[in-house]
Amino acid sequence: MEAKTAESTKAIMTEIVLPNDTNTLGNLMGGRLLHLMDICSAISAHRCSKRMVVTASVNNVSFASPIKLGDIITLESKVTRTFNSSMEILIQVFVEDHRTGKKTLSNNAYYTFVAVDQIGTPIEVPDVTQETEAEKLQFEGALRRRQLSLILAGKMKASDATELKKLFN
Numbered sequence: 001m002e003a004k005t006a007e008s009t010k011a012i013m014t015e016i017v018l019p020n021d022t023n024t025l026g027n028l029m030g031g032r033l034l035h036l037m038d039i040c041s042a043i044s045a046h047r048c049s050k051r052m053v054v055t056a057s058v059n060n061v062s063f064a065s066p067i068k069l070g071d072i073i074t075l076e077s078k079v080t081r082t083f084n085s086s087m088e089i090l091i092q093v094f095v096e097d098h099r100t101g102k103k104t105l106s107n108n109a110y111y112t113f114v115a116v117d118q119i120g121t122p123i124e125v126p127d128v129t130q131e132t133e134a135e136k137l138q139f140e141g142a143l144r145r146r147q148l149s150l151i152l153a154g155k156m157k158a159s160d161a162t163e164l165k166k167l168f169n
Contacts, residue, residue, distance in 0.1 A: 003127040004048050006135045009079040009089075011043035016098075017071045028067035033093065034058070037109060040075040041089040045113035048079045048087055049125045053113040056086060059149050061109040065095075072096040073106070080135070081142035085122035086114045088142045110145055 013036065021032045038055055045053040067073060077091040093107040115125045130136045144163045150156035151164075158164070 001124065001126040003129050004079070006078050006080065006128050006130055006138075009044045009048045009128065011040050011047065011075075011077045013040045013043075013075045015073050015075075017067055017069050017073065019069060022069050025066075026069045028069075028071070028073070030063060033063075033067070033073075033107065034061070036073075036075055037061075037077075037091045037093065037107075038111065040077045041091045041111040042113060044077040044079050044089045045087050045111075045115070048082065048128060049115035049123075051115040051117070051123060051125075053087075053115050054120075056112040056114045057149055057153070059110040059112065059145060061107070063107055065104075065106050067093075067095050067106055070098045072098055074103070077111075079128045080110075080138040082125045082128050083146065085116075085125055086112055087125055087128075088112055088145065090138055112146075112149070 015036060017028045021028055023029050042053055074094045075091060077089050080088045080090050089111045091109050091111060092105060094103050095106040096103045114122050117123050130139045147156060147161040147164050151158050151161060
């Protein structure tokens with residue numbers, strides 16, 4: 001299976017925040033943002049695996065600042081690391097003020113997707129190679145994030161999380 005570059009898995013989506021997307025304060029509803037983040041991340045996972053993908057988990061979502069009615073949002077995602085059948089995707093949300101054009105990072109999260117065949121059985125995914133220093137740092141941290149996620153889900157014992165232990169030793 002041929003390895004992919006992280007850049008080749010990149011997905012970019014741009015949306016404008018409309019009244020039906022907002023709460024009574026005029027802010028983008030969190031659920032709507034999570035929906036858009038899931039779609040953008042799924043595109044990256046598909047570009048990596050070239051297979052059907054399903055969302056396995058959403059980790060470390062941060063809502064740093066509200067996104068207002070009329071703001072333009074750009075979502076950027078790419079695969080940071082692959083495991084056997086799963087892929088970790090970093091998704092970042094940038095907000096462009098519709099009055100000034102200023103862009104700022106508003107939100108980010110890590111999504112995990114699993115590639116599946118036609119009957120839903122997990123299947124192997126190709127490796128992702130890192131080219132930039134930032135991509136290499138994301139790759140290194142992915143195993144720690146995965147171990148933490150597995151511990152919190154009750155699928156791994158903390159004593160088995162070798163990469164997490166290294167942080168404290």
